[in-house]
Amino acid sequence: NSETDSFQIDFINNGNPLPKGMNKMRFGLRGEKAGTTGGTGNGGYIVKSIVEHYKGDYDVFMDGNNPVIRVVLPISRESYE
Numbered sequence: 001n002s003e004t005d006s007f008q009i010d011f012i013n014n015g016n017p018l019p020k021g022m023n024k025m026r027f028g029l030r031g032e033k034a035g036t037t038g039g040t041g042n043g044g045y046i047v048k049s050i051v052e053h054y055k056g057d058y059d060v061f062m063d064g065n066n067p068v069i070r071v072v073l074p075i076s077r078e079s080y081e
Contacts, residue, residue: 001072004072004074005074005075005076006056006072006073006074006075007072007073007075008070008071008072009070009071009073010068010069010070010071011068011069011070011071012063012066012067012068013066013067013068013069014066018060018067022060022067023060024058024059024060026044027044027047027048027058027060027069028044028045028047028048028058029044029045030042030045047069047071051071051072051073054073054074055074056071056072056073056074057071057072058070058071058072
């Protein structure tokens with residue numbers, strides 16, 4: 001996005017869905033697991049930490065039946081220094 005000097009990456013899960021009620025706040029909590037398919041529960045927390053470090057943003061939403069994690073990061077290093 002040239003207006004905000006940022007780029008966007010969408011991670012689309014076409015496998016097992018995220019648990020019902022999963023949202024941006026819950027996704028970023030350390031230890032929050034994605035139901036029976038969840039691993040350590042650190043994935044969302046790691047995404048949140050990286051995004052916050054670079055002063056970006058992320059969101060969690062559904063695209064039809066597929067959960068999407070959207071990550072938006074600044075292109076310019078000056079944006080997060």
